[in-house]
Amino acid sequence: MSADRYQALANSALGGAVVKRLGLPAPPRLERHEPGMPVVTGPVVFGEARGGHLREAVHEVMRSIGARLVDAKTAGDGDDRPAALVFDATGIDSTQRLRALYDFFHPTIASLKRNGRVVVLTTPAIEADSVGAATAQRAIEGFARSVAKEIGRYGSTAQLVEVAAGGEGAMESTLRFLLSARSAYVDGQAIHIQAADSVTVPEDWERPLAGRSAAVTGAARGIGEAIAETLAGQGAEVLCIDVPPAGEALAEVANRIGGTSLALDITDAGAPQRLADHIGERGGRIDVFVHNAGITRDRTIARMPPEGWDGVLEVNLSAQERINGALLEGELLGDDGRIASVSSVSGIAGNRGQTNYATSKAGVIGMVRALAPVLRERRVTVNAVAPGFIETKMTEAMPVGTREAGRRMNSLIQGGQPVDVAETIAWLVSPASGGVNGNVVRVCGQQLLGA
Amino acid sequence: MSPDALNDAAVLGGNRIPFARRDREYAHASNQDMFTAALDGLVARFGLQGERLGEVAAGGVLKRSRDFNLTRECVLGSALAADTPAYDVQQACGTSLETTIHVANKIRLGQIESGIAGGFDTTSDAPIELNDDLRELLLDLNRTRSTTGRLALLGRLRPGQVVPAIPRNEEPRTGLSMGEHQAISTKRWGLTREEQDEIAVESHRRLAAAYDRGFFDDLVTPFLGLERDGNLRPDSSMEQLAKLKPVYGEGSDASMTAGNSTPLTDGAAAVLLSSDDWAEAHDLPVLAHFVDAETGAVDYVHGESGLLEAPLYAVPRMLERNRLTLQDFDFYEIHEAFASQVAMTLKAWQDPAFCKDKLGLNEPLGEIDREKLNVNGSSLAAGHPFGATGARIVATLAKLLAERGSGRGLISICAAGGMGVAAIMERRG
Numbered sequence: 001m002s003a004d005r006y007q008a009l010a011n012s013a014l015g016g017a018v019v020k021r022l023g024l025p026a027p028p029r030l031e032r033h034e035p036g037m038p039v040v041t042g043p044v045v046f047g048e049a050r051g052g053h054l055r056e057a058v059h060e061v062m063r064s065i066g067a068r069l070v071d072a073k074t075a076g077d078g079d080d081r082p083a084a085l086v087f088d089a090t091g092i093d094s095t096q097r098l099r100a101l102y103d104f105f106h107p108t109i110a111s112l113k114r115n116g117r118v119v120v121l122t123t124p125a126i127e128a129d130s131v132g133a134a135t136a137q138r139a140i141e142g143f144a145r146s147v148a149k150e151i152g153r154y155g156s157t158a159q160l161v162e163v164a165a166g167g168e169g170a171m172e173s174t175l176r177f178l179l180s181a182r183s184a185y186v187d188g189q190a191i192h193i194q195a196a197d198s199v200t201v202p203e204d205w206e207r208p209l210a211g212r213s214a215a216v217t218g219a220a221r222g223i224g225e226a227i228a229e230t231l232a233g234q235g236a237e238v239l240c241i242d243v244p245p246a247g248e249a250l251a252e253v254a255n256r257i258g259g260t261s262l263a264l265d266i267t268d269a270g271a272p273q274r275l276a277d278h279i280g281e282r283g284g285r286i287d288v289f290v291h292n293a294g295i296t297r298d299r300t301i302a303r304m305p306p307e308g309w310d311g312v313l314e315v316n317l318s319a320q321e322r323i324n325g326a327l328l329e330g331e332l333l334g335d336d337g338r339i340a341s342v343s344s345v346s347g348i349a350g351n352r353g354q355t356n357y358a359t360s361k362a363g364v365i366g367m368v369r370a371l372a373p374v375l376r377e378r379r380v381t382v383n384a385v386a387p388g389f390i391e392t393k394m395t396e397a398m399p400v401g402t403r404e405a406g407r408r409m410n411s412l413i414q415g416g417q418p419v420d421v422a423e424t425i426a427w428l429v430s431p432a433s434g435g436v437n438g439n440v441v442r443v444c445g446q447q448l449l450g451a
Numbered sequence: 452m453s454p455d456a457l458n459d460a461a462v463l464g465g466n467r468i469p470f471a472r473r474d475r476e477y478a479h480a481s482n483q484d485m486f487t488a489a490l491d492g493l494v495a496r497f498g499l500q501g502e503r504l505g506e507v508a509a510g511g512v513l514k515r516s517r518d519f520n521l522t523r524e525c526v527l528g529s530a531l532a533a534d535t536p537a538y539d540v541q542q543a544c545g546t547s548l549e550t551t552i553h554v555a556n557k558i559r560l561g562q563i564e565s566g567i568a569g570g571f572d573t574t575s576d577a578p579i580e581l582n583d584d585l586r587e588l589l590l591d592l593n594r595t596r597s598t599t600g601r602l603a604l605l606g607r608l609r610p611g612q613v614v615p616a617i618p619r620n621e622e623p624r625t626g627l628s629m630g631e632h633q634a635i636s637t638k639r640w641g642l643t644r645e646e647q648d649e650i651a652v653e654s655h656r657r658l659a660a661a662y663d664r665g666f667f668d669d670l671v672t673p674f675l676g677l678e679r680d681g682n683l684r685p686d687s688s689m690e691q692l693a694k695l696k697p698v699y700g701e702g703s704d705a706s707m708t709a710g711n712s713t714p715l716t717d718g719a720a721a722v723l724l725s726s727d728d729w730a731e732a733h734d735l736p737v738l739a740h741f742v743d744a745e746t747g748a749v750d751y752v753h754g755e756s757g758l759l760e761a762p763l764y765a766v767p768r769m770l771e772r773n774r775l776t777l778q779d780f781d782f783y784e785i786h787e788a789f790a791s792q793v794a795m796t797l798k799a800w801q802d803p804a805f806c807k808d809k810l811g812l813n814e815p816l817g818e819i820d821r822e823k824l825n826v827n828g829s830s831l832a833a834g835h836p837f838g839a840t841g842a843r844i845v846a847t848l849a850k851l852l853a854e855r856g857s858g859r860g861l862i863s864i865c866a867a868g869g870m871g872v873a874a875i876m877e878r879r880g
Contacts, residue, residue, distance in 0.1 A: 237498075240495075244665070244667075244668045244671075244673070244678070245673055245678045246673075247492065247671070247672040247673045247678075248488070248492075248672055248673045248674055248675075250495070250672075251491055251492045251494075251495035251496070251672055252491070252495075254495035254496075254498075254500075255491055255494055255495050255500050255530040258498070258500045258501070259495075259498065260495065260496060260497065260498040261492075261495040261496050262496075262669070263668045263669060263672070264668065265665070265668075268665065270665070274665075281734075281735075281736040282734050282735065282736075283734045
């Protein structure tokens, strides 16, 4: 990956002192998951607003992950400082009672460890009993996002998880992800958990994808390679797909992760059929499909040649639609099937010179949102990730000014790694994530652009 | 054992690296680099990482002496299980059809369940030997114990001995190159420049079309930046080829040019074969079955036969054994060593005198439908790394048969040393 020299400097003894003296932002070193690491590296403080209904469900998850729950008052200091603060805010039914947030976080937030985690649980506003309750529940989002901005410089993150009625039992995969180092670069997000009839609990949470087959497009390098690698690491048998000219790198990836390679230009008219045939011949089904392949052809709209528009829309959006069509029509997605698409922060915020790219990536969000309720009936989920500034060969080639701005303009003051996107995808496609559907999760360190 | 009691040998797929013209993209790639890449691409396509296969059989013509166990070295360097055995075979241009026969036969006998057959050749990273004078002197020096004896030997060193022996593309017994041999046959069979150039143009056109429609997407894996065969000229035309001067043969009717002869080429190719059971257990579809094969040779040294005429004899013997006629095939893959070799083959099998006198047949074998011949191009366009051509053809034919759904294919490959290898593949509907 490209070297963030400034971050290395700020984290060195001498460099750190200089950075501090000059009042420059000091990017924290983000902890990332390694095999054998516990979900949380210290005690978890649980708090709730009176009348909340998630206490039991949260406690059950904490037992499952082996987290030590402590009271806000008994939280220790030093190494025993809390690694996470989890607050059940579902009981807040009026704007006056929002004060419960202040009362819990005001005294505890400073005790949070570096690389700490804050999770606030709410009810979807639409399910609230009154206008006052809906107003209050929605207000919490502003709180969570602001907390994220305050603790980002310590490498800590804050998220909001909205739990629909009937989704209480479907929280575990999401809480595990958000509390762990796997979500290092996911920050300030609001995640929705829907009611799920049954959630598949993996035998081994380190390998929740064991026995599952997965396909990843654009798998020869960059983010796609990291996705393939991470899914394989979590037990999946991965079909690595990329265009024929990328075949050499693709074979290398497939061999490294014990998967298979398929050279396919997803924009070919016959590609969906070839893919369907391939899956049909090799086992007959695929459990997980990750649409990662994407291209950029940046130009302002006035200067953009037509092929620049067409190519980006084809690869980044239309091809995904056609492949989804073939997968669904051929009933090739297994039980508990999962589709995940890579969108982009550009698709949310827009970006100069990227009318084509942002259109395609916003389209991905539209597709995910529209498909989710339809697929729910088949017990299939579809979600998207929207990466912000991720350190890849592509960003390495950016002009220094643009690159530095991209890196620093987020709560964690640094770019993310491809593995951060990959871990997020792995959580979304886990068989245990049956309650996570129609979400667009940004992997951007809470980038300032695009709300 | 009757043939009915044998297992079927299935071809599951293949992989090769694009073939490169000599001293181009693969100038610094060794045989080992190339064949390991071909193997790894195959392993990736079929998810064979860490899998122990029955065997890997491969070989090349231009090999260094230290590469005695090259195929085994490639296996050890590949993603295959290290306990997969391997061996090297060398049968000139027929090498990797011969290795396919070996692997298929073992599968048919039940001795192995799966295997990879392949081949490779580099004309760029060619072995260069000490010239014989120097080599003998150095060996003598090694055998001599006394200092004076050694000094005497060193006194025999001459500047001329520094000139290395470079492998030459010529028959040791005649001193003629393969092209020079074929030029004799071209003249004898009265083959025209035009019919040869037509074969060459068609080969380029068809290979390019096959690439364009994605036919090779699951048969070729790019290597060292090369994505398609370096020799391929999609816009090759009769007018262009007509401009080339003859390079083999003499006189006004010399017709063999660089355009209708294969260039020196670097490359490697591999084919995955298995029993039907193994394929099913691994969820891998069977493309076609390897039915029968025949290897032949002719006496081109003392006899009247041309160097590249062996397939003319091997194919009819194989047809006879399988009770098939030459017209019972949906695809014909006749290796284009030279366009003239293909034209000669077609002409000979239609020639009543040749078929009667040489093959002992009452009727000529007859015509081949040109629309079924080398339908995706062949060596004139793809190039011809000697050891790799057979595996290229086997994989191509297997996929053609799979695409068609059912049918039968014939392979004919001429080889140096007056040899030829032929095979029949089939896909049952």
